[in-house]
Amino acid sequence: MKNPISSISSFNLRKIRFPLFWQMLLAMTLVLCLSTGALWGYLQLNFNDLMQKQIDTFANTITQQAANSAAEMLMADDNMALSAMLENLVRTSDNIISMSIQDERNNTVVLALAPTLGKALKSHTEGNKSRSDYQASIIFHDVKAGTILLSLDNSAISDSLTKTLRALGLILIGIVLLAIGSSIFIAKKLTHSLKQLQITTRQVAKGNLYPTLPNVNNNEVGDLVKSFEHMLQGLRDKESIEHKFNAFISKDIAKDILSDLKQHKKPLKSVNGSVLFVDIVGFTQLSESQSPERIADILNQYYSLLHQVSKIYWGSVDNYIGDGAMLTFGVHANNPKHSINAICAAQLFIRLSKALNQQRITNNLPELHFRLGLHCGDMLAGAIGDPERMQFTISGDTVNVAARLCDLASPNKLMISESVYQHRACDSLLVTEPSERFNLKGKTHPINCFNVTGLAAKFNRMLMQQENELKAMQEYV
Numbered sequence: 001m002k003n004p005i006s007s008i009s010s011f012n013l014r015k016i017r018f019p020l021f022w023q024m025l026l027a028m029t030l031v032l033c034l035s036t037g038a039l040w041g042y043l044q045l046n047f048n049d050l051m052q053k054q055i056d057t058f059a060n061t062i063t064q065q066a067a068n069s070a071a072e073m074l075m076a077d078d079n080m081a082l083s084a085m086l087e088n089l090v091r092t093s094d095n096i097i098s099m100s101i102q103d104e105r106n107n108t109v110v111l112a113l114a115p116t117l118g119k120a121l122k123s124h125t126e127g128n129k130s131r132s133d134y135q136a137s138i139i140f141h142d143v144k145a146g147t148i149l150l151s152l153d154n155s156a157i158s159d160s161l162t163k164t165l166r167a168l169g170l171i172l173i174g175i176v177l178l179a180i181g182s183s184i185f186i187a188k189k190l191t192h193s194l195k196q197l198q199i200t201t202r203q204v205a206k207g208n209l210y211p212t213l214p215n216v217n218n219n220e221v222g223d224l225v226k227s228f229e230h231m232l233q234g235l236r237d238k239e240s241i242e243h244k245f246n247a248f249i250s251k252d253i254a255k256d257i258l259s260d261l262k263q264h265k266k267p268l269k270s271v272n273g274s275v276l277f278v279d280i281v282g283f284t285q286l287s288e289s290q291s292p293e294r295i296a297d298i299l300n301q302y303y304s305l306l307h308q309v310s311k312i313y314w315g316s317v318d319n320y321i322g323d324g325a326m327l328t329f330g331v332h333a334n335n336p337k338h339s340i341n342a343i344c345a346a347q348l349f350i351r352l353s354k355a356l357n358q359q360r361i362t363n364n365l366p367e368l369h370f371r372l373g374l375h376c377g378d379m380l381a382g383a384i385g386d387p388e389r390m391q392f393t394i395s396g397d398t399v400n401v402a403a404r405l406c407d408l409a410s411p412n413k414l415m416i417s418e419s420v421y422q423h424r425a426c427d428s429l430l431v432t433e434p435s436e437r438f439n440l441k442g443k444t445h446p447i448n449c450f451n452v453t454g455l456a457a458k459f460n461r462m463l464m465q466q467e468n469e470l471k472a473m474q475e476y477v
Helices: 004-015 020-075 079-092 117-129 155-205 220-248 251-258 283-289 292-312 338-362 397-408 457-473
Strands: 096-103 108-113 131-140 143-153 269-280 315-321 324-329 370-386 389-395 413-417 430-432 436-438 447-455
Touching (some): 020 131, 079 108, 292 338, 292 457, 324 338, 324 397, 370 397, 397 413, 447 457
Antiparallel strands (some): 269 370, 430 447
């Protein structure tokens, strides 16, 4: 069975934050220390071996030369000459402690000590640490006549080697400190740029597409900044395209299209929502009496009101059809209260149109009256048309019924179908005239319809407040 305590500890270790700056600094420091330690050990070992080889070569050479020179003198028992030769060798080298010659019975025949007795005594007391002993056989006509012994003081050479290694160690320490300082500088510079980029990313996440990017060039971080800048430009272009789309089509439709630019055609999907048609009464006669410029101003003013009220109640203006408009609720974004939202939007529009007419009467302009028809149910939403020219719209019987209700509606009244009246979101919230049965074109059976005259008290207060706010924002001609 797995130990729960170890699992918790390992989980907590994975959660520990280890900044990139310290990761880089630790990695560089470890590499430098290990490489410097390995170099130091290698140099020390090789220096010791090299110096020992040089000492051995020097001592063996002197010993062998002395053995060769002492052969005849030893056989002739010329101890005076032997003593003079050894003393001369001892005096000529500061590193020789003593030299002696022994006969074939290992009896000392001649002994020569270093000139400085203290040096010799010191070397003897230090033992093998700074003293090395060498010997060579004295051969006379292929017969061993004796042995020559040499004691060599290594202290001077050892001191020189120690000083050299110490100086080399200080140099290596200086190199390590300099490298660590450089590592800190490089790590801090790199992490500073990454922190700036992180701050920039947070700004972009909050919607700022024009942040200040770090000024980094000629390295991988600079390439990352350039890639991030290209990404920002793509987001700016997408936002610009979306704003352009919103000026021509509904914001919800534009967002749906831009959500997947690789998909050539948005497939039709079945949705449940409400469709509201709005039409100007007597628009043909109005067009005959007004100039095209004046008609365009009227339509712009009327469409602006529709856009405002649909936006307040989570709807969208899907299409402008001459003097009419089609608004949808709960089609592009799921909304279980789409029916009551559509009714509130229609009632708010009627209130605003009355205020619009008061302004028009004041300016000696003809009044504008509107018919409104609302129906809810299932429909298809998506792109239709040729691949080179498509339109994102909705279709189905629900749309047709809403259009027919708009044609039957009385001026400045909202006519709803029985489906809207019985929708669960409208329960006990509507004030209507008695229902009427109408035979709609294309429908086999007549349907019940209702003219909405008001809403529940809480909705009326809300509509009055929204009307006053929009009046303050809207300038009427």
